[in-house]
Every structure is written in C-alpha cells, then in structure tokens.
Amino acid sequence: MNWVKRTGRMEAEAAMALLFVEGLSWVRLSSPKVGVNHTDGGNRNEEDRCGNPAVLVTGAYTGKVSKTFYIETFGCQMNAHDSEKVIGTLEQQGYARVQDEADAGLILYNTCSIRDKAEQKVFHRLNEYKKMQGEGKKFAVLGCVAQQEGEKIFDRAPYVSLVSGSASYRNLPGMLARLEAGEQRITGLDDRQTDETFETEFVARTNPHRGYITIIEGCDKFCAYCVVPYTRGKERSRAANSVLDEALRMADQGFTEIQLLGQNVNSYHDPSQKMSFAELLAAVGSVPGIKRVRFTTSHPRDFTKDIVDAIDAVPTLCDHVHLPVQSGSTAILKAMNREYTREWYLERISWIKAAKREISMTSDIIVGFPGETDEDLEDTATLLDEVGYDQIFAFKYSPRPNTPAVTMADSIPDEVKAARLQVLLERQREIQKRSYARHLNEVMDVMVEGHNHQRKQVVGRSSQNKTVNFTTSDLILPALGNYQTVRITQTFPNSLVGEMLRVN
Numbered sequence: 001m002n003w004v005k006r007t008g009r010m011e012a013e014a015a016m017a018l019l020f021v022e023g024l025s026w027v028r029l030s031s032p033k034v035g036v037n038h039t040d041g042g043n044r045n046e047e048d049r050c051g052n053p054a055v056l057v058t059g060a061y062t063g064k065v066s067k068t069f070y071i072e073t074f075g076c077q078m079n080a081h082d083s084e085k086v087i088g089t090l091e092q093q094g095y096a097r098v099q100d101e102a103d104a105g106l107i108l109y110n111t112c113s114i115r116d117k118a119e120q121k122v123f124h125r126l127n128e129y130k131k132m133q134g135e136g137k138k139f140a141v142l143g144c145v146a147q148q149e150g151e152k153i154f155d156r157a158p159y160v161s162l163v164s165g166s167a168s169y170r171n172l173p174g175m176l177a178r179l180e181a182g183e184q185r186i187t188g189l190d191d192r193q194t195d196e197t198f199e200t201e202f203v204a205r206t207n208p209h210r211g212y213i214t215i216i217e218g219c220d221k222f223c224a225y226c227v228v229p230y231t232r233g234k235e236r237s238r239a240a241n242s243v244l245d246e247a248l249r250m251a252d253q254g255f256t257e258i259q260l261l262g263q264n265v266n267s268y269h270d271p272s273q274k275m276s277f278a279e280l281l282a283a284v285g286s287v288p289g290i291k292r293v294r295f296t297t298s299h300p301r302d303f304t305k306d307i308v309d310a311i312d313a314v315p316t317l318c319d320h321v322h323l324p325v326q327s328g329s330t331a332i333l334k335a336m337n338r339e340y341t342r343e344w345y346l347e348r349i350s351w352i353k354a355a356k357r358e359i360s361m362t363s364d365i366i367v368g369f370p371g372e373t374d375e376d377l378e379d380t381a382t383l384l385d386e387v388g389y390d391q392i393f394a395f396k397y398s399p400r401p402n403t404p405a406v407t408m409a410d411s412i413p414d415e416v417k418a419a420r421l422q423v424l425l426e427r428q429r430e431i432q433k434r435s436y437a438r439h440l441n442e443v444m445d446v447m448v449e450g451h452n453h454q455r456k457q458v459v460g461r462s463s464q465n466k467t468v469n470f471t472t473s474d475l476i477l478p479a480l481g482n483y484q485t486v487r488i489t490q491t492f493p494n495s496l497v498g499e500m501l502r503v504n
C-alpha cells in the first residue's frame with residue numbers, strides 16, 4: 001500500500017510519511033522514540049512535538065545493567081505498542097535501552113509490511129547493519145516482514161540471529177535466553193494459530209498521560225488487499241479482567257487517556273464470556289481517574305448499536321468513531337471481501353448520527369482497487385458527502401504479496417489512481433471546511449499535548465480527536481496532560497484555534 005495522502009496540512013508529518021490501514025496509522029519510529037501516535041495523521045514523537053524529552057513509564061528493573069539494546073520501529077499503532085511491550089520485556093530481562101545503535105549489544109528491528117516493497121527496504125536496512133557485525137553485536141528482526149519472509153532472512157542476512165512475528169512475542173524471554181546462550185538461528189514464526197495474546201505488566205509507555213491497551217490481536221477478516229491475517233495470525237482476545245487490571249494500573253500511574261487497540265476491536269470476544277466489546281468499553285471508561293477512552297479500529301461488519309449506546313451512557317468515552325469504509329461502491333466492497341454493502345454501512349452511520357451527543361466520524365478509503373470504475377469512484381464521493389466525515393485517510397491501492405487481490409489484474413494505471421485520489425481529497429477538504437466551521441464559538445475540553453513556542457500556542461486535542469491550538473493569558477503554560485476549557489475562535493479544515501477560559 002502507498003503512503004497515505006491525508007486531507008489538509010502535511011507539515012512535519014511529511015517527513016514521517018504515514019500509512020494507514022483500518023484506522024491504524026503508520027509511522028516510522030526510531031529508538032527511543034516509540035509509539036506516540038496521533039490519529040489525526042500527525043504521527044509525531046512527543047520529543048518532536050513539544051520539545052520535551054520522551055518520558056518512560058516502565059516496569060521497574062533495578063538490577064545491574066550489562067546488556068544493551070537499540071530498537072527501531074516501523075508501522076502502525078499496533079506495532080508501536082508492540083515495541084513498547086518488547087522494550088518492557090527486554091528491560092525486565094535486565095537489558096538497558098540505548099539511543100544509539102553504536103552503543104547497543106542487541107539491535108532489534110520491528111518491521112511493517114504494509115508499504116510497497118517493504119521486504120526490499122528491510123533487507124536494505126539490514127545491509128546497513130552488516131558493517132556492525134564484526135563488533136560482536138546481535139541482530140533481531142521482528143514484526144510483519146519477519147513473519148512474511150521467515151527463515152529467508154537468515155539466508156540473506158546471516159548475521160541476524162532472531163526472527164519473530166508478533167504472534168510469538170510472548171515467548172521473547174525464552175528466545176532472549178537462547179540468544180544469550182549463543183544460538184544462531186532462533187525463530188518465532190509458528191504461533192499464528194495460537195489462542196494466546198502477548199500480555200505483560202512490563203510496558204515501556206512513552207507518553208505518561210495516554211497509552212494503548214491491546215484488547216485483541218490478529219484478524220480473521222481476510223480482506224482481499226490486506227496482509228494482516230497472514231502476518232499477525234488469527235483473531236484472539238484478551239480476557240476482560242486482564243484488560244481492566246491494566247487500565248486500573250495505568251490510572252494508578254497517572255494516565256488519564258486510554259486507547260483500546262486491535263485490528264478489529266469490535267470483533268472482541270471475551271474468552272471469559274463476561275463482557276461484550278461495548279460493556280468492556282463502558283467498564284474501562286468507568287475506571288476512576290480515566291477521563292478519556294478511545295478505540296481503534298472498528299470493522300463495519302461487527303459494529304453494533306450498543307457501542308453507540310455505551311458512548312451515550314458513559315461520558316468518558318470519546319465522541320469519535322473511526323469506521324473504515326474503504327469504498328462507497330457495493331460492487332467494490334464485494335471484490336474487497338469486506339462483507340457489507342454501502343447500505344449496511346450507512347445504517348451504522350445512521351445509528352452514530354442518532355446518538356444523544358454529536359459523534360465525530362472518520363474513515364479509511366482505498367482508491368483504484370482492481371475493477372474500480374468512474375461510477376464506483378462517484379459512489380465513494382457521494383458517500384463522503386452523505387456521511388460528512390471529519391477526516392479520511394485515503395490511499396492508492398497497491399498489491400501486497402500473499403493477498404487474494406494480488407491475483408487480480410491491477411487494472412488502473414497509477415496516474416489514474418492519483419487523479420482519483422485527488423478528486424476525493426478535494427471533495428473531503430470542502431466537507432471538512434464546513435464540518436470544522438460548526439465549532440466556531442463552541443467551548444470544549446482540550447487535553448494539552450504540547451507547546452508551540454514559536455506561535456505562542458498550546459497544542460491539544462478535543463474529545464472528538466480534533467487538534468486545538470489555543471492561547472492563554474496565563475504566564476505559566478498549562479502542563480502536558482492537563483485538561484483545559486477552550487473557546488473556539490477560528491476554524492480550519494484540519495484544526496481549530498481558540499483561547500483558554502478561566503474556570504472558577
């Protein structure tokens with residue numbers, strides 16, 4: 001799949017070139033900048049965004065440190081959060097993270113295979129590591145490309161000692177012990193049919209105010225264009241009490257915002273049979289100290305009305321739903337194996353629109369899927385109008401290895417895909433101009449995420465996940481993680497501007 005084009009400003013995000021599949025935004029992150037992801041498409045590291053160093057919240061390891069590691073992470077929020085857990089596991093095993101690969105004894109590379117030619121890029125990067133092999137360093141390749149390429153990685157990069165897909169991360173301590181014992185070709189590749197999830201108390205969360213909790217791993221949907229079911233394995237959910245324990249621990253540590261993560265969170269199936277996804281959502285939202293709960297991503301096929309009812313009933317559940325449609329044409333949805341029609345999708349949208357509070361909606365779109373006609377594209381364009389999304393993440397289709405769509409003729413020339421993408425983005429920009437304008441003079445709660453000293457603005461985010469840049473007459477700027485009341489004074493297609501109100 002191609003780099004995402006998003007409506008509006010790309011700013012610094014251009015350098016971070018973002019991808020998106022099913023609501024999981026994709027980002028290249030290097031050690032130690034792990035996984036602070038912003039679903040506005042602005043996948044910026046906390047250090048980049050506010051000039052403050054990233055803060056680690058880790059499981060406590062107090063022993064003597066003699067082992068060091070460096071980790072480089074590519075990919076979506078799932079990958080970023082996997083790296084947070086891998087880092088926590090390594091630290092718990094007595095490793096210390098370093099910021100420069102030159103200082104590391106172990107170099108880990110957490111890969112993503114969504115991008116075009118991802119595997120070539122991985123081998124290119126591994127080639128750069130090659131020069132360090134004489135320094136006694138060890139190398140590990142993790143993630144989707146590791147799963148996809150498997151032992152071929154050892155053949156092409158014999159200095160790599162460990163290759164593991166995400167479904168095997170729970171076995172990391174054992175694999176690390178074998179690595180330390182000098183074993184050469186360690187693999188974690190055979191767990192895609194497991195029922196177990198990667199659960200650990202040791203998570204090196206980068207942002208001290210908001211963090212992810214994975215509630216479901218893998219995917220059983222097999223959309224025709226997507227590699228995820230092949231790289232992340234079958235769908236498996238965590239027990240609700242385990243998720244709630246983690247939420248309670250995070251609240252104790254001072255987190256106020258939690259984002260429940262999964263390829264399809266609303267396919268969640270509590271193995272202890274106690275809670276539906278909507279009930280789990282409400283329960284996490286009821287944890288004392290938690291002020292905001294988000295979830296991503298939802299599959300329209302499994303989107304049930306009780307999710308909207310939960311948002312209506314529990315004020316801490318954010319008023320935002322990301323519901324990827326991918327196409328507005330029922331014929332293309334069928335070809336994509338999405339298992340719903342345009343009408344089915346719009347019925348779910350009507351539930352969201354009927355909620356007691358206004359819920360912001362965002363989506364993902366693939367343009368130029370094999371067989372897409374001008375009429376199909378028009379169906380997508382009219383769906384944008386009909387729904388009135390606050391943001392879309394749209395990208396051109398490109399074939400991915402091992403997926404059913406790879407056997408379909410990629411019939412649409414790249415320049416046609418690019419032109420179609422442009423049509424949709426321009427249409428969406430007009431929609432956003434109108435939808436953001438309706439917030440003028442509105443008063444909203446904003447969580448502080450950064451300070452833009454150049455513009456003398458505080459940067460924050462609303463419950464609807466909209467960027468709000470605001471000024472304050474206070475001499476001391478509100479701290480990161482604080483919630484402030486802001487009146488909106490200006491609107492743009494991708495952000496809001498306002499002034500902080502004093503609330504007595």
Ligand code: SF4
Binds near residue numbers: 227
């Ligand atoms: S197969 Fe479909 S539902 Fe599953 S992760 Fe891929 S795009 Fe999402």
